[in-house]
Amino acid sequence: MKFVSQIVPAAIFAALAFSAVSSAAEIGQIKNTTGQVFLLRNNQQQPAKPGDTVEQADIIITGANGSFGMTLIDGTRLSAGPNSRIELKQFRFNPTTQEGESLTELHRGTLTIVSGQIAKRSPGAMKVQTPTTILGVRGTRFAVKVEE
Amino acid sequence: MISLRWLVLNTLAATLFVSGCTTVNTFVVLLPEDGGAASAVTVGDNSQSTVLDKPYSTAAVDTRGGIETKTITAEEANRMFTDALAAQPPQPISFTLYFESNSIEVTPSSQPMLEALFAEVAKRQAVEVQVTGHTDRVGSDADNDRLSLQRAEAVRTMLIQRGINSNFLRAVGRGEREPLIPTPDEQAEPRNRRVEVIVR
Numbered sequence: 060m061k062f063v064s065q066i067v068p069a070a071i072f073a074a075l076a077f078s079a080v081s082s083a084a085e086i087g088q089i090k091n092t093t094g095q096v097f098l099l100r101n102n103q104q105q106p107a108k109p110g111d112t113v114e115q116a117d118i119i120i121t122g123a124n125g126s127f128g129m130t131l132i133d134g135t136r137l138s139a140g141p142n143s144r145i146e147l148k149q150f151r152f153n154p155t156t157q158e159g160e161s162l163t164e165l166h167r168g169t170l171t172i173v174s175g176q177i178a179k180r181s182p183g184a185m186k187v188q189t190p191t192t193i194l195g196v197r198g199t200r201f202a203v204k205v206e207e
Numbered sequence: 208m209i210s211l212r213w214l215v216l217n218t219l220a221a222t223l224f225v226s227g228c229t230t231v232n233t234f235v236v237l238l239p240e241d242g243g244a245a246s247a248v249t250v251g252d253n254s255q256s257t258v259l260d261k262p263y264s265t266a267a268v269d270t271r272g273g274i275e276t277k278t279i280t281a282e283e284a285n286r287m288f289t290d291a292l293a294a295q296p297p298q299p300i301s302f303t304l305y306f307e308s309n310s311i312e313v314t315p316s317s318q319p320m321l322e323a324l325f326a327e328v329a330k331r332q333a334v335e336v337q338v339t340g341h342t343d344r345v346g347s348d349a350d351n352d353r354l355s356l357q358r359a360e361a362v363r364t365m366l367i368q369r370g371i372n373s374n375f376l377r378a379v380g381r382g383e384r385e386p387l388i389p390t391p392d393e394q395a396e397p398r399n400r401r402v403e404v405i406v407r
Contacts, residue, residue, distance in 0.1 A: 088333060088335060088375075089333065090296040090331075090332055090333050091294055091296065091332050091333070093290075093294065109332050109333035110333040110372070110375070126290040126291065126293065126294040127294055128294040128295055128296040129296065130296050130299070130335075130407055134299055134407075136295055136296050136298075138291045138292070138293075138294035138295040138296065139291050139294065140288065140289070140290035140291040140294070141290055143291075169287070169288050169290070169291045170291060171238070171288055171291040171292055171295055173295065173298075183249070189232065189233040189268070190232055190233070190270075191232040191233050191268050191269070191270055191271075191272060192232075192233050192250055192251050192252075192268040192272060192274075193251070193252055194235060194248050194249065194250055195248065195249040196248055197246050197247040197248065197249070198240075198246035198247070199240050199246055200237070200238040200239065200240050200241075201235060201236060201237045201238055201248050201259070202235070202236050202238060202284065202287070202288045202291065202292070203233065203234070203235050204233070204234040204235075204287060204288070205232060205233050205234075206231065206232060206234075
């Protein structure tokens with residue numbers, strides 16, 4: 060019993076530590092911004108600037124004169140033009156095995172993508188969603204526009 | 208009368224299409240890679256889908272999921288995505304620097320590469336640098352782990368001296384585990400005494 064009582068708290072602690080790390084993990088970085096660009100995280104909106112790190116579930120919004128470019132840790136490059144809303148819905152990447160999967164949603168606006176290791180390693184594991192369709196990325200450069 | 212009505216409707220439809228007021232919601236275009244080639248993107252799900260695998264091939268998806276494909280010109284694509292394309296970050300670049308034996312001194316022949324690294328890092332916005340040190344197989348594993356980290360730290364220090372934000376500089380040592388050129392243990396190999404740098 061003593062053995063169990065020591066193991067259980069340790070396991071719970073490990074689970075908590077893991078979830079805390081995985082929910083706040085950096086998955087990429089804003090590289091450049093022009094005009095109005097905002098980062099929406101946990102319903103808090105703040106101006107985005109070069110060097111800001113991004114996490115899973117973040118939403119990036121550009122104004123009428125806004126644009127930005129960002130890189131993700133698998134080497135994917137994303138950039139968006141004015142009046143865009145991009146949500147980093149899911150992102151998982153193992154730098155050692157280079158394996159992972161991602162789902163990015165373009166709610167509106169323009170988005171250009173150069174895919175990275177996730178799509179290279181597993182064609183189709185990188186997906187881009189829009190209000191009316193879903194894209195499976197085999198590679199590498201493409202652009203998407205969504206009109207409301 | 209019927210033909211006239213058709214004509215009017217067709218003209219109206221054409222006008223709506225040109226002015227972008229149709230029910231098209233999503234527009235996808237495959238772009239050439241930097242080398243000029245292109246790979247592929249699938250559009251749609253199981254019920255209705257298409258594969259774009261030629262440069263500037265496009266798919267327009269309407270609000271009911273219907274897909275229409277055609278090919279546009281490079282100029283049309285560039286016009287439609289001017290701002291997004293202009294914001295595309297540059298491609299990550301890697302550099303390899305070689306080191307003197309049992310030393311954290313960069314070899315004279317690697318000096319131009321070191322200068323190229325400094326120049327690349329200086330011109331990138333919000334630059335991130337990953338520095339990974341390696342050794343050849345002369346010496347103990349523990350000594351080589353230490354030496355490889357010292358080599359990586361030496362490069363990191365030079366970058367910090369040039370004003371790079373240390374928060375975005377990562378240095379690790381991999382010892383003799385990942386030789387560029389596989390050798391028996393205790394064999395000197397200058398090409399394995401190196402630091403690999405990825406600039407993103």
